[in-house]
Amino acid sequence: MTRQIASVIGGKNEPTGSPYTSTNPARPSEAVAAVPLADAATFARACRDAAEAQKEWSRVPAPVRGRVIASVGRLVEANTEALARLVTEEIGKPYAEALGEVREIVDTCDFFLGEGRRLYGQTVPSEMPDKNLFTFRVPVGVAAVITAGNFPVAVPSWYLVPALLCGNAVVWKPAEYAAASAHALYRLFAAAGLPDGVLNIVFADGAATYEGLELALSEGTVQKVGFTGSTAVGRSVGELCGRHLQSPCLELGGKNPMVVMPDAELDLAVEGALFSGFGTAGQRCTSLGTVIVHRDVHDAFVRAYVQAVQAAKIGDPNGDVLYGPLLDRKFAERYEEYLTWIEPHHTVLPGPTGRMEGEGLYYHPVIVDGVRPDDRLFLEETFGPIVGVTTFDTIDEAIALANRPGYGLSSSIYTTDPKAAFRFREGVSAGMVSVNNSTSGAEAHLPFGGNGKSGNGSRQSGVWVLDQFTRWQAMNWDYSGRLQKAQMDVADITPDLAFRL
Ligand code: NAD
DSSP, rough: OEEEEEETTTEEEOOOSSEEEEEETTEEEEEEEEEEEEHHHHHHHHHHHHHHHHHHHTSHHHHHHHHHHHHHHHHHHHHHHHHHHHHHHHOOHHHHHHHHHHHHHHHHHHHHHHHHHTTTOOEEEOOSEEEEEEEEEOOOEEEEEESSSSSSTTHHHHHHHHHHHHHHHEEOOOGGGHHHHHHHHHHHHHHTOOOOOOOOOOOOOOHHHHHHHHHHHTTTSSSSSEEOOOOHHHHHHHHHHHHHTTOEEOOOOOOEEEEOOOHHHHHHHHHHHHHHHGGGGGGGGGEEEEEEEEEGHHHHHHHHHHHHHHSBBBSTSSSSSBBOOOOHHHHHHHHHHHHTTTOOEEEESSOOOBOOSSSSBOOOEEEEEEETTTHHHHSOOOOSSSHHHHHHHSSHHHHHHHHHOOOSSSEEOOOOOHHHHHHHHHHHSSSEESSSSOSOOOOTTSOOOOOGBBSSOOOOOOOGGGGHHEEEEEEEEEEESOOOOOTTTTTOOOOOOOOOO
């Protein structure tokens, strides 16, 4: 039976809006949830409600807010299987990976529940006597969080958990095609006892979201925008925020390189390239884009890679498979467009490309050997089960190729030479570097984020994300009973600078 879900603003359901149905990509004729999509005015209203609720929430002591985050973690943990099954049903992510995705929420909660007892400020020495200086972390206010659906619950939690812990209210706009998974996560947060209006979920399409955000920013009800999605949309969200003097947290696409050095353990590199190139059907922001393999080991690597891909199981995401269907029809259509970027000078392996027989949105895995630095396939993100291969001769050349597309999210190098690993780390433009590990896989307490076309340098996870959801406030307190002027009323101790031994 199709679930009926709706936006929730200030604790109340919003039953009106234009109808949308999220479907099961393994059986696209099967509806997962029906949801009315809100208009721009509704989004802006949610931000106003959130601004009202935030005042009280920010006064709840941070350790108590930490206890709420602890409860979210326990609730998510207790509902792991149900949430993971829903993710598999709605976006076709293999169940084992969906379980991992849910675990990441629990890990994030575990990290931040303790942060509620830290959120440290500093005491800082003053240049004058009888004066104390302090810093405080202050919540920003309302965070509008807009997310993609390829990680429909884990990536949103990277925003929601720290934002709420820091004393902000949130208006969350998830991806339409992952509406049921998002709604389930919302309910788990609500069950942890968040007051009405502190977390709001608004389902809307891209155009209404943009317009609603513009309204909210003009009304001054949003102080932070978190956006995870494509580079193109991130650019326009960034422009909009810039006009309102805000620096959003932008987490965008990637064209993630994997360098295979001549001294690499090839089996390990192939295993990494299989998982990061084709896991989640290549639809992770950290998916492998291009293997940059040393000319001397190119043939051996490609042979083993093709064999591994041919041996991999693709199919029902409830089973033990490398990958299931693409996320949604929109992604299948886009992926078919990427396949048209294959050119005559490319060698396509193992053979068939395009959609597999049957109802589900299953696509053949494609390795494109012989991509060149000016090819579209080399330069742009191709969200789906397609990986390019190119060759290099020197490490400097490999680094230049890794940086050439201008993204900068994740990267990887396989080598047994520490010098090569450190040279690569230093030269690569990516926010994340793996050595002898694939481009995918984030731990909940390491900074996550990219540069260039992958983002504006913001970082999520761990202590680093606190700077997205708090602002530093400096306080000075003079108890001397006089007006002591900085720089002017400072004691001077005269040195003898002419002194020599
Ligand atoms: P998208 O940019 O089309 O959509 C992302 C979200 O933005 C959705 O909720 C969508 O409804 C909304 N949106 C669309 N147009 C909008 C507009 N004009 N104004 C405001 N909101 C708008 O992205 P997608 O295709 O759904 O997701 C895949 C992309 O996300 C890939 O590029 C992937 O690499 C990236 N991604 C990045 C990360 C990361 O952490 N860096 C994580 C996951 C996905």
